Amino acid sequence: MSIPRVVLKPKRAQPFYGRHPWVFAGAIAAVTGSPADGGEVELHSGTGNFIARGLFNSQSKIRVRLYSWTPEQALDREFFKSRLETAIRLRHDVLKLNNPAGACRLVFSEADGLSGIIVDRYANWLTVQFTSLALAQRREMFAELLTALLHPAGIYLRTERGIGKLEGLELHDGLLHGAEPAGPFEIEENGLRMLVNLREGQKTGYYLDQRDNRQAVAKLAAGRRVLDAFCYSGGFALHAASAGAAEALGLDASAAAVQLARDNAKANGLERVEFVEADVFEELTRLQALGRQFDLIILDPPKFARARHAIPEALRGYRRLQTLAIKMLPSDGILVMCCCSGLITFDMLEELLAQIAAEERRDFQILERRGPAADHPVSVYCRESGYLKCLICRVA
Numbered sequence: 001m002s003i004p005r006v007v008l009k010p011k012r013a014q015p016f017y018g019r020h021p022w023v024f025a026g027a028i029a030a031v032t033g034s035p036a037d038g039g040e041v042e043l044h045s046g047t048g049n050f051i052a053r054g055l056f057n058s059q060s061k062i063r064v065r066l067y068s069w070t071p072e073q074a075l076d077r078e079f080f081k082s083r084l085e086t087a088i089r090l091r092h093d094v095l096k097l098n099n100p101a102g103a104c105r106l107v108f109s110e111a112d113g114l115s116g117i118i119v120d121r122y123a124n125w126l127t128v129q130f131t132s133l134a135l136a137q138r139r140e141m142f143a144e145l146l147t148a149l150l151h152p153a154g155i156y157l158r159t160e161r162g163i164g165k166l167e168g169l170e171l172h173d174g175l176l177h178g179a180e181p182a183g184p185f186e187i188e189e190n191g192l193r194m195l196v197n198l199r200e201g202q203k204t205g206y207y208l209d210q211r212d213n214r215q216a217v218a219k220l221a222a223g224r225r226v227l228d229a230f231c232y233s234g235g236f237a238l239h240a241a242s243a244g245a246a247e248a249l250g251l252d253a254s255a256a257a258v259q260l261a262r263d264n265a266k267a268n269g270l271e272r273v274e275f276v277e278a279d280v281f282e283e284l285t286r287l288q289a290l291g292r293q294f295d296l297i298i299l300d301p302p303k304f305a306r307a308r309h310a311i312p313e314a315l316r317g318y319r320r321l322q323t324l325a326i327k328m329l330p331s332d333g334i335l336v337m338c339c340c341s342g343l344i345t346f347d348m349l350e351e352l353l354a355q356i357a358a359e360e361r362r363d364f365q366i367l368e369r370r371g372p373a374a375d376h377p378v379s380v381y382c383r384e385s386g387y388l389k390c391l392i393c394r395v396a
C-alpha cells in the first residue's frame, strides 16, 4: 500500500533536506492519498524527490512533523523504541544522570528526534507530556515501551495549556500506567531533597532545566544575602542557603509553590531561608523603597514572550525587573538573569543589560553565559529546541 504524500511548493524543500522537523501548512502544494490525522506520510519536493517520513495533522499549523530521512523507514513501534533507547542512553549512560533517587529529562521532543513528546523521570516515576496529536494518539504504545525500558512505579500524563487548540488534541492529566504517587514526594538534586508534585506541580512537576544553574549560583552564595525571585519550590534559594548564604528570601506568586518551598527548607534542615507569597514586581518595589539590599539576586521569571510580536513587551518586563533588582545590589553584587523565552536571544538580553548599566551608571561584567542542563540538549537541526538562558553577572 503506498503511503500518502505531502508535496512541497517549489523552492521550499531546503529546510527539510536540512532535517528541520516542522513542515508548516504554507510550504505545502498538495496532499495526495487523504492521510488521517496522526497518520504516516512521505514528504516530497516539488520536483518529486523523496525527502523524509513524517506524521500528518490537518488541524495543526505544523502540518507534518518529520522523524526519518530514510526511505522505507516505517514510523512504527520498533522505530520509536529505538529513538527512546537512544534518548535514555544519553541521560543514564553518557551524562550519568542515573541516581535512582534523582530526576532528569529523558526525552526532549525535537532535541531527541521525537517531535511532540517529553518524558521526565522523577526517582521511580515518569511524567509524559505530548505536544503533538500524532504522538498523543500513540500514548498507549509509548507507555508500554517506557514501562518495558524503565520499569517505573507509574507514568503520569501532564498536558500543557493551549496545546488542545494548537493540535486539535483532547487530553487530560491522569495516570497512563501503574500507580499514582500518594502526594508530593522527594527527589535528590545536587545533594538536596526537593519535593515534586507530579499531579499539580508546574510544568511536568519541577524545573529540571535549572539543575546545573542552581549549582553554579550556589558556588557564589557563601556569606551573601540572597534574593530568589520567582522561586517556585525554592531551588535557587535552598541551594544558596545550603552553600552558606547569610540569608535567603524566595518570592513566588503561587501559594502552592511557596508551601512546597517551605516544606523543602524543613526537609533539608535549612533555617536562614524564608519564602513569601507575593507578586515579584510589587514586592521588589516595596523592598527597594524600604532600602533592603541583597548581594546576590536571581531573576527567573516565567516565559514573557510566547510569540514574535510579544518580544518588545517581554523586553520591557525584563527591563523593569532588572532595574528594580540592581538598585538593591551593592557594589560587587551578583545578578543572575534567567530567560526561558526561546524567542529572546542572549544578544537581546545582553543589549538590555548594557542599556540598564549605562542608565544606572553601574558596570556589569558577564561572568557566565549558561544554558539548561545537558539533559535538555539542542538539536542542531532544530535550534528552536534551545530556550533557557542564564546570565551570571557581577555588578560593580
Ligand code: SAH
Binding pocket: 202, 206, 207, 210, 229, 230, 231, 232, 233, 234, 235, 236, 251, 252, 253, 254, 257, 278, 279, 280, 281, 300, 301, 302
Ligand atoms: N526558579 C524556579 C522556577 C521559576 S518558574 C526554580 O528554580 O524551580 C516561574 C515562577 O514564577 C513560577 O513558580 C510562577 O508561579 C512564578 N510567577 C509568575 N508570575 C509571577 C509574579 N508576577 N510574581 C511572582 N511569581 C510569579
